[in-house]
Amino acid sequence: MRALFITFFTLFSFIGFSQKAKILDQETGKIIKNVSVFNKNKTKSSISDDNGFIDISSFNKNEIIFFSHISYAELKQKKTTIKANNYIVYLNKESEQLNEIVLSVFKNKEKANRIAEQIAVISLKDIQKESPQTSADLLASVPGIKVQKSQFGGGSPVLRGMESNRVLLVVDGVRMNNAIYRKGHLQSAITVSPNLLKRTEVIFGPSSVIYGSDALGGVIHYYTKTPKLSDETEISSQLFSRYSTVNQETTTNVTAELSFDNWASLTSISYSDFGDLQMGENRSHGFDNWGKVHFYSENINGNYAENPTENKDVNLQRNTGYSQTDVLQKFFVPLSKKTDLNINLQYSTSSNIPRFDRLTELKDETDNSSLKFAEWYYGPQQRLLISPQLIINPEKNWLDKGTITFAYQNLKESRIQRKFGSLDRSYREETVNVFSVNGDFTVPLAKSRNLGYGFEFAYNDVASNSYGKILNISNENINGFSDDFKVQSRYPDGGSSYFSAAAYVDYRQDLSKTSTLNTGLRFTNTQLNAKWIDETFITLPKNEVETNNSAVTATIGYVYKPNKNWQLNSVISSGFRSPNIDDVGRIREKSGNVTIPNIDVKPEFAYNAEIGVQKYFNDRRFRFGANMYYTLLDNYIQRDFVYNTNGTIKQVEFDGEFGNAVNNQNKGTAYITGITASYEGRITNNFKTSGFITYTKGRTYDTEEPMSSIPPLFGQFDVSYKRDKLSLGARIRFNSKKDITDFNITEGIDNHDLTPIVDANATEDTDKYYGSPSWFTLGLNGSYTMSENFSVMARLDNILDQHYREFASGVSAPGRNLSLSLLINF
Numbered sequence: 055m056r057a058l059f060i061t062f063f064t065l066f067s068f069i070g071f072s073q074k075a076k077i078l079d080q081e082t083g084k085i086i087k088n089v090s091v092f093n094k095n096k097t098k099s100s101i102s103d104d105n106g107f108i109d110i111s112s113f114n115k116n117e118i119i120f121f122s123h124i125s126y127a128e129l130k131q132k133k134t135t136i137k138a139n140n141y142i143v144y145l146n147k148e149s150e151q152l153n154e155i156v157l158s159v160f161k162n163k164e165k166a167n168r169i170a171e172q173i174a175v176i177s178l179k180d181i182q183k184e185s186p187q188t189s190a191d192l193l194a195s196v197p198g199i200k201v202q203k204s205q206f207g208g209g210s211p212v213l214r215g216m217e218s219n220r221v222l223l224v225v226d227g228v229r230m231n232n233a234i235y236r237k238g239h240l241q242s243a244i245t246v247s248p249n250l251l252k253r254t255e256v257i258f259g260p261s262s263v264i265y266g267s268d269a270l271g272g273v274i275h276y277y278t279k280t281p282k283l284s285d286e287t288e289i290s291s292q293l294f295s296r297y298s299t300v301n302q303e304t305t306t307n308v309t310a311e312l313s314f315d316n317w318a319s320l321t322s323i324s325y326s327d328f329g330d331l332q333m334g335e336n337r338s339h340g341f342d343n344w345g346k347v348h349f350y351s352e353n354i355n356g357n358y359a360e361n362p363t364e365n366k367d368v369n370l371q372r373n374t375g376y377s378q379t380d381v382l383q384k385f386f387v388p389l390s391k392k393t394d395l396n397i398n399l400q401y402s403t404s405s406n407i408p409r410f411d412r413l414t415e416l417k418d419e420t421d422n423s424s425l426k427f428a429e430w431y432y433g434p435q436q437r438l439l440i441s442p443q444l445i446i447n448p449e450k451n452w453l454d455k456g457t458i459t460f461a462y463q464n465l466k467e468s469r470i471q472r473k474f475g476s477l478d479r480s481y482r483e484e485t486v487n488v489f490s491v492n493g494d495f496t497v498p499l500a501k502s503r504n505l506g507y508g509f510e511f512a513y514n515d516v517a518s519n520s521y522g523k524i525l526n527i528s529n530e531n532i533n534g535f536s537d538d539f540k541v542q543s544r545y546p547d548g549g550s551s552y553f554s555a556a557a558y559v560d561y562r563q564d565l566s567k568t569s570t571l572n573t574g575l576r577f578t579n580t581q582l583n584a585k586w587i588d589e590t591f592i593t594l595p596k597n598e599v600e601t602n603n604s605a606v607t608a609t610i611g612y613v614y615k616p617n618k619n620w621q622l623n624s625v626i627s628s629g630f631r632s633p634n635i636d637d638v639g640r641i642r643e644k645s646g647n648v649t650i651p652n653i654d655v656k657p658e659f660a661y662n663a664e665i666g667v668q669k670y671f672n673d674r675r676f677r678f679g680a681n682m683y684y685t686l687l688d689n690y691i692q693r694d695f696v697y698n699t700n701g702t703i704k705q706v707e708f709d710g711e712f713g714n715a716v717n718n719q720n721k722g723t724a725y726i727t728g729i730t731a732s733y734e735g736r737i738t739n740n741f742k743t744s745g746f747i748t749y750t751k752g753r754t755y756d757t758e759e760p761m762s763s764i765p766p767l768f769g770q771f772d773v774s775y776k777r778d779k780l781s782l783g784a785r786i787r788f789n790s791k792k793d794i795t796d797f798n799i800t801e802g803i804d805n806h807d808l809t810p811i812v813d814a815n816a817t818e819d820t821d822k823y824y825g826s827p828s829w830f831t832l833g834l835n836g837s838y839t840m841s842e843n844f845s846v847m848a849r850l851d852n853i854l855d856q857h858y859r860e861f862a863s864g865v866s867a868p869g870r871n872l873s874l875s876l877l878i879n880f
Contacts, residue, residue: 073111075136077102077121080144082386083282083313084394089145090122110136121145125163157255158277161227161264161457161494162506168562168570170611170623172666172681172730174198176254183783183835185296185847185875187303187326188244189251193274196256197746198730200765204864206301206331206374207407207432208241213258214683215726215752215764216271220631224265224275226398227494228441228461231268232486233514233552233635234545237691237718238803239862245402245437246276247324247380249294249307253277259683260629260660263574263609266510266556267632270660278400281311281318281386288313291880300871301375302329322382331374334857334869339827341810345857345866347371348422351413353429353472354406358525358532362425362474371865373408392447400439407432411808411864412471419814425474433468433483456495463488469544471709477525480541480709487515502564507557514552516635518545540590542641542708548585548597550635555579572611579604580632584639591707592641592650599638599653605630618674623666623681632657637691637718643708645802649693650706652717661686676735687724690754692762693801694719722756726764745771762803765861766792766826779839787831792861794825804862829858847875
């Protein structure tokens with residue numbers, strides 16, 4: 055009887071007084087071990103066990119408990135709150151503290167105050183606040199990023215004066231850049247819907263040590279939403295819907311998540327329909343006719359119109375609308391305590407996307423009705439990603455944790471065009487299959503030392519097809535085709551491939567409590583093969599080409615923190631970009647210039663030096679920062695004219711017309727320098743503010759020309775108010791003038807001919823065009839959380855209805871726009 059009483063008493067004591075909390079990762083729902091738990095005075099402390107449990111029975115009822123882990127943001131919670139949450143505690147990998155953001159842009163988790171490079175992080179809260187129509191619009195809100203648009207269904211981010219194939223796009227650890235990423239402007243950034251994202255990270259400057267070729271200007275890493283595990287079966291869903299007045303946009307996103315203790319699933323489908331874009335009417339820049347659309351082509355969706363149609367609303371940019379569908383499916387399966395499997399399926403497709411700047415191109419600048427193209431549009435832009443990923447945590451001396459990512463990507467794009475006065479429609483279609491595998495691992499050396507290493511293999515197979523169809527017209531309608539004709543393919547018609555292999559090592563060490571050293575080394579080898587068959591239009595010195603290029607790149611960074619309110623960063627790094635299929639073998643026409651292949655183009659290199667400073671105020675509630683850099687480009691690639699032996703510009707035929715031959719050529723040296731200054735923080739408990747200014751300059755040393763893609767001075771200032779369920783905000787965006795003498799006229803990438811005309815009779819472009827006018831806009835935003843499951847958001851952008859164009863863009867920016875959004879959780 056006595057033994058039974060003791061057993062009962064012990065069991066009662068355990069139930070009554072032993073209170074175990076379970077600590078889980080907010081993102082994945084997995085347990086977190088080795089979490090330090092203590093009270094404010096640190097008189098009570100403990101560490102969570104291998105199953106994520108921690109006994110908190112020794113803490114008082116109203117005592118605040120601190121949860122700390124090296125890979126997570128510190129959490130403070132009252133014991134009563136923990137009890138109300140059924141003794142479940144979630145830790146996040148990011149924090150509201152300005153210096154506590156944990157980054158994974160370096161493949162391995164790391165805190166910002168140990169990283170020397172300039173970085174930016176867009177959280178899920180930021181994405182919801184911005185409520186951008188596309189991911190390109192989201193990037194435009196990041197300090198230091200300028201976005202160019204040739205058509206509304208696009209967006210080419212510019213980082214430190216570099217864009218397109220000099221900026222690396224990554225989604226969930228998989229490189230999006232492929233063998234036909236071109237020099238100029240790209241629309242690939244929009245193929246990941248912002249509604250599928252949980253986070254975006256940006257690293258500025260050459261980062262080829264970690265990411266390899268293509269990262270001269272920087273890296274943009276998209277992270278999509280991920281399902282998480284749950285001890286109890288949970289089924290949740292979310293509905294997001296938005297309407298915008300400026301282009302009659304309707305967007306709907308539906309997300310469903312299934313959470314179990316041994317697997318989880320997340321399905322997210324987003325659909326956006328964008329109508330034609332209304333530009334601003336207030337032309338305070340003084341050019342009353344600039345940007346107005348007087349005539350447009352009605353030859354869309356199978357329609358036929360022999361002549362251009364007069365536009366009744368000259369501020370409505372006809373042929374800018376399109377639609378896009380994005381699908382994300384993820385599975386998360388813990389195979390064991392030390393191995394997890396992520397299965398990532400993504401699919402994005404669009405309708406036909408009209409190329410607005412080409413559809414408004416005139417044959418005669420004095421006649422607004424003399425449109426050149428009846429049809430010029432991109433066919434559906436399709437991207438398929440299948441990517442299984444293994445996350446391993448062997449906790450061995452030679453390997454602590456790591457990730458192995460396999461990926462298959464299938465990408466399709468096409469270009470369809472036809473001129474007014476002709477029934478010849480040309481088609482150019484490209485398909486790229488990309489197979490890749492990369493591994494990223496860390497080795498435990500000591501608490502203050504981190505060693506990372508990894509590898510990457512990627513194989514690109516490119517198929518380029520082209521053909522022409524002659525329209526058959528009956529009763530002013532298209533009635534099939536009457537004949538076929540030959541069309542020059544955009545890339546080698548015999549097929550081409552691009553293979554890259556790389557290995558890297560990355561080392562980070564705290565030299566003292568006030569300083570951290572960052573170093574890295576990478577070896578990359580690329581191999582390119584291409585074959586041309588048809589020589590009807592272009593004849594090359596040889597029809598088959600094989601190239602093999604290798605490079606070693608390195609970086610060294612130093613972080614110095616003399617006290618908790620100051621941080622000084624310095625970086626010296628190198629990067630390179632190996633020519634891809636587009637550099638070597640593209641053929642296309644623009645503004646009377648025909649780009650032809652150059653099989654002899656070589657890699658370009660970048661050598662970068664930068665310094666940064668961070669100053670914190672008011673107990674680290676306010677931060678001011680600045681980053682200044684200088685990048686030297688060696689053997690840089692630039693498009694230039696091809697000359698005959700007698701010194702005249704070579705003429706080549708393209709789609710029935712002759713134009714000046716240009717190709718990608720290696721030049722000497724050039725530089726890009728600039729600075730981004732930014733601030734953010736709290737004015738009071740309810741008011742926050744942030745802002746930035748970016749200045750960039752770039753010129754060539756050998757030809758003394760301005761570099762392409764160098765934006766003018768630009769910036770943004772925000773102030774926001776939050777109290778209880780209500781959030782309000784205001785924003786000013788501005789852009790200074792870019793004089794025509796600062797445009798690169800030779801390449802044409804800056805689209806100087808789309809700026810205002812000041813002297814139509816001038817023979818020199820620098821006398822004929824004005825350049826990019828300055829502008830500024832005002833905007834308001836707000837949100838109200840009506841309940842835990844229902845929120846409404848609104849934005850009013852470009853309140854003054856200013857007319858402006860982003861630098862180098864072929865489409866005018868949106869006018870006054872009211873956007874209304876709903877977010878519902880089920």
